[in-house]
Amino acid sequence: MKKQQSQHQSQGFAILSLTVILLMITVSISLPSALSSYKRIHRTNLDTLYQQSKIKAAMQLDLYFLILYESPLLLNIADNCPINFQTEKMQLSEIINDKYQLDGFHLCQQSASQFDIAVRVDHGFGIESVTARRQLKFLDNKLNWVADSFVDF
Amino acid sequence: MMKSVLGLSLIEVMVSTFLTAVTVLAITGLKHSQENAMQTQLQFYNAWALLDFKLTDLRSIANSETEFLLLADDHGGALASGEVQQAQFIYQLSWRVSNMIDIPTALTVKKVTVSVTWKGANNVDISITDSTLLSVLTSEMNKRSTL
Numbered sequence: 001m002k003k004q005q006s007q008h009q010s011q012g013f014a015i016l017s018l019t020v021i022l023l024m025i026t027v028s029i030s031l032p033s034a035l036s037s038y039k040r041i042h043r044t045n046l047d048t049l050y051q052q053s054k055i056k057a058a059m060q061l062d063l064y065f066l067i068l069y070e071s072p073l074l075l076n077i078a079d080n081c082p083i084n085f086q087t088e089k090m091q092l093s094e095i096i097n098d099k100y101q102l103d104g105f106h107l108c109q110q111s112a113s114q115f116d117i118a119v120r121v122d123h124g125f126g127i128e129s130v131t132a133r134r135q136l137k138f139l140d141n142k143l144n145w146v147a148d149s150f151v152d153f
Numbered sequence: 154m155m156k157s158v159l160g161l162s163l164i165e166v167m168v169s170t171f172l173t174a175v176t177v178l179a180i181t182g183l184k185h186s187q188e189n190a191m192q193t194q195l196q197f198y199n200a201w202a203l204l205d206f207k208l209t210d211l212r213s214i215a216n217s218e219t220e221f222l223l224l225a226d227d228h229g230g231a232l233a234s235g236e237v238q239q240a241q242f243i244y245q246l247s248w249r250v251s252n253m254i255d256i257p258t259a260l261t262v263k264k265v266t267v268s269v270t271w272k273g274a275n276n277v278d279i280s281i282t283d284s285t286l287l288s289v290l291t292s293e294m295n296k297r298s299t300l
Contacts, residue, residue, distance in 0.1 A: 008162055016168065016169060019168075030180045040191060041190050055205050055208065055283055059285040062286050062287060
C-alpha cells in the first residue's frame with residue numbers, strides 16, 4: 001500500500017515537473033520573438049520620426065525659397081558649393097538668419113544657373129539629424145525647384 | 154487511503170493545467186498587443202510617407218505658372234485625391250489650398266494643407282495633417298535676371 005502511495009506521489013511530481021519544464025521552454029522560445037517584435041516597433045517609430053523630420057525640413061526649404069524670391073540679391077553673394085555635401089562647409093546666410101530670425105539657412109552656388117539651399121533638422125530625441133538640400137535652377141529667368149535630397153547624420 | 158492518493162493526482166493535474174493556461178494566455182495577449190502596436194505604427198509611417206509624397210508632388214507644380222494658378226482644393230498634381238493604397242493600407246487623401254495674398258502681386262503664395270485619413274483600430278477615424286507655403290512669380294515684369 002505504501003509502495004503504491006509513493007508511486008502516485010512520484011507520478012504527481014513528474015506531472016508538475018514536466019509542466020514547469022514545458023512552460024519554461026515555451027517562455028524561452030516566446031521571449032526572443034517578443035523582443036524582436038519590440039525592436040521592430042521601436043524601429044518603425046524612429047522611421048516615422050525621420051519621415052516627419054524630412055517633411056519639416058522640406059517645409060522650411062519652402063519658406064527659404066519664398067525668401068529667395070523676396071531677396072534675390074542674396075543669390076549674387078552665394079559662395080560656391082563644397083565638393084562633399086556638408087552643411088558645415090556651406091555658407092551660412094547670416095543676412096537671412098538675422099533679417100527673418102531663422103536659423104540654419106545655408107546657401108551656395110552649384111553652377112552658373114544652379115543653387116543649393118539646405119537646412120538641418122534634429123530628430124530621434126535630438127540624437128540624429130537630417131539635412132535637407134534643395135536644388136534650384138534658373139530657367140527663363142525664373143528660379144525653379146529641381147529636386148530635394150536628404151542626408152542623415 | 155486509496156481515495157486520498159487519487160485526489161492528490163487530480164490536484165496536481167489541475168495545478169499543471171492552470172499554469173499552462175495562464176502562460177499560454179499571457180503569451181497570446183503579449184503577441185496580440187504587439188501585433189496591434191506594430192499595425193498602428195506601420196499605418197502612421199505609411200500615412201506620413203503618403204503625405205510627404207503628395208507635398209513633393211504639389212511642390213513640383215510651382216515650376217509651372219499655369220498649373221500653379223489652377224491648383225485648388227483636391228485638384229492638382231499627379232496623385233489624385235480620394236482613396237489611395239499605400240503598402241497594405243487604404244487612406245483617404247485630400248488637400249486644401251488658400252491664397253495667402255489677396256491683392257494681385259508679382260508673387261503668388263498659396264498655403265497647401267494636405268490631410269491623410271484612415272480607419273484605425275475599432276474603426277475609429279485617424280487623421281494627420283500638415284501644411285506648407287508654395288510660391289511662384291506670376292508677372293513677366295518681375296521675373297528676375299540677376300544672373
